[in-house]
Amino acid sequence: MAEIINLRMARKTRARTADKAQAEQNRAKHGRTKGERLVTAAEVARIDRVLDGARRERDGANAACENGDAPPENGDRARQEADATRKGDTSASGSIEAGLTSAGPPCGTGGN
Template identity: 45%
Template sequence: MGEVVNLRQARKHKARIEKERQASENRALHGRPKTERERDRLASEKAEKFVAGHRREKPDDPGER
């Protein structure tokens, strides 16, 4: 016969694990200094401009060849 499991405790344990996972995700997202967020934003903008500048077709001319 298998091990007896208290469903109430198992449900609470699962909720605690999910809550800790969400907290960890929020710390990673919102726990950075303003300068670090700004640096990352500028880097992504620079990369986007670089890619946009090397496109063969401009987004303004979707059908022209």
């Protein structure tokens, strides 16, 4: 026959073991000496420098897209349309909607 157990005690035992596991993780995460933290920070900074130094430059069309700008060949037109939209003027490009549909290739397609 199966042994009778008290469910309340079993829940408390399970909660205690979970708390002990969480405490162990917290000790490992936060219980480091200042020297260990400095060494880790220096290593992270070194890795960032190495990665930034190995970063490749992008060509003109895609570099503008990375910054959130329009492609270079359409930059002036997009800026004029944005200004016209803010002012409520639709005469900058005839029709704002027509200007947006013919603005040119989207970012990432090369455009040239």
